[in-house]
Amino acid sequence: MTSTLIWIAVALFAIGLYLSWTAGRLDRLHSRMDAARAALDAQLLRRASVAQELATSGVLDPAASIVLYEAAHAARQAEEEQREVAESELSQALRAVFAEQDQVEAVREAPGGEEAASELAQAVRRVPMARRFHNDAVRAARALRRHRKVRWFRLAGHAPFPMAFEMDDEPPAALADRPGT
Numbered sequence: 001m002t003s004t005l006i007w008i009a010v011a012l013f014a015i016g017l018y019l020s021w022t023a024g025r026l027d028r029l030h031s032r033m034d035a036a037r038a039a040l041d042a043q044l045l046r047r048a049s050v051a052q053e054l055a056t057s058g059v060l061d062p063a064a065s066i067v068l069y070e071a072a073h074a075a076r077q078a079e080e081e082q083r084e085v086a087e088s089e090l091s092q093a094l095r096a097v098f099a100e101q102d103q104v105e106a107v108r109e110a111p112g113g114e115e116a117a118s119e120l121a122q123a124v125r126r127v128p129m130a131r132r133f134h135n136d137a138v139r140a141a142r143a144l145r146r147h148r149k150v151r152w153f154r155l156a157g158h159a160p161f162p163m164a165f166e167m168d169d170e171p172p173a174a175l176a177d178r179p180g181t
């Protein structure tokens with residue numbers, strides 16, 4: 001009888017240890033996801049800020065400046081529910097404004113334009129990477145949260161189910177192919 005109780009206690013301890021390890025892993029995934037989201041937000045803000053700065057610099061033609069400024073402003077001011085759409089519209093505006101290499105060259109030739117074009121090229125390249133890191137963290141957390149043990153023992157607590165950030169983040173070809181940036 002005593003040995004049976006000992007084996008039951010050992011089994012319960014092992015199960016508790018395993019559930020505790022799983023809960024810790026899930027917590028680390030949620031932390032990784034939060035850090036990736038913060039990095040994504042920073043890159044999106046940087047891209048919108050650089051685009052807005054470039055739109056108001058006077059180096060673009062007036063129509064391109066207006067399109068780029070409005071899209072960048074909308075992306076910076078968007079509520080969380082509309083953020084993906086606003087960021088996608090900024091990507092489309094960037095592709096429309098910088099569809100031709102000539103537009104990029106015109107920006108580069110303006111005073112301070114080389115730095116602005118370089119900064120914008122870096123910003124539009126970093127957004128897809130940051131989004132990929134965030135969505136990978138979301139995918140890992142979702143996979144663990146779908147396990148029965150996590151659902152049955154409510155190891156995720158009251159944390160909301162992780163959502164991926166889906167947007168059009170294709171950079172303009174004229175900016176993405178810039179050598180030396």
